[in-house]
Amino acid sequence: xxxxxxxxxxxxxxxxxxxxxxxxxxxxxxxxxxxxxxxxxxxxxxxxxxxxxxxxxxxxxxxxxxxxxxxxxxxxxxxxxxxxxxxxxxxxxxxxxxxxxxxxxxxxxxxxxxxxxxxxxxxxxxxxxxxxxxxxxx
Numbered sequence: 001x002x003x004x005x006x007x008x009x010x011x012x013x014x015x016x017x018x019x020x021x022x023x024x025x026x027x028x029x030x031x032x033x034x035x036x037x038x039x040x041x042x043x044x045x046x047x048x049x050x051x052x053x054x055x056x057x058x059x060x061x062x063x064x065x066x067x068x069x070x071x072x073x074x075x076x077x078x079x080x081x082x083x084x085x086x087x088x089x090x091x092x093x094x095x096x097x098x099x100x101x102x103x104x105x106x107x108x109x110x111x112x113x114x115x116x117x118x119x120x121x122x123x124x125x126x127x128x129x130x131x132x133x134x135x136x137x138x
Contacts, residue, residue, distance in 0.1 A: 004050050004099040015049065022123045023049050023101040026086075026093075031066025034122025038062075043129040044074065045120075050099040054078050054125065055118070063110070063117055068125070070118040071110045079103065094118055 011024050021027040036045070045055040045068075055070045055078075063069035073079045077097055084093040084105065094103045103124045110117030 002098070006099075011049070019048055019123055022121050026084075026102040028104075029067075029121045029123050034067060036068040036122040036125060036127060037066060039068070039127065041127060041129055043127045045070075045125040045127055047096040047099060047101050047103070048124050048126050049101040050096060051126075052078060052096050052098040054096065054103065055120070057127075057130075061111055063119065065117075065119055067104065067119045068122055069110070070120065071114045071116050073118070081106070094120070096124075 008020075008024065012020055015023065018029075022029055039060075040057075042057045044053050045057070045060075046052060047054055053074050055072075056074050059070045059072050059074075061069055061071060079094050080097045080100075082093045082095065084091045091105045091107075094106050095101060096103060101124060102121075104118065104120035107117045107119060108115055
């Protein structure tokens with residue numbers, strides 16, 4: 001996968017201030033405020049910054065935490081991880097493998113089959129909806 005590298009100034013030109021804060025400066029959106037927290041729409045969740053495919057709606061679940069949660073990434077190489085020791089705790093940060101965008105964190109208290117809970121900021125994602133519209137199929 002070819003990695004994308006841009007300066008903060010370049011990212012500021014293509015992202016909203018809120019997207020820049022979360023995706024590039026590792027801020028967190030307030031719980032229960034993200035547009036995908038309660039979404040049940042089918043599709044692929046892509047990185048807001050670069051469009052990399054990150055999660056499938058098939059792996060989304062309601063964790064009750066206030067952020068969209070998934071039990072595994074779409075592909076093993078969709079994300080990368082770093083240890084985050086901010087705020088006096090140790091967590092595993094989840095980032096887009098293609099552009100390094102901050103997505104959220106992963107915890108080990110999720111459902112079967114992985115027991116992982118990827119707790120992700122809605123603003124870090126864009127849902128590419130899938131449809132069951134068969135009118136365009138031959």
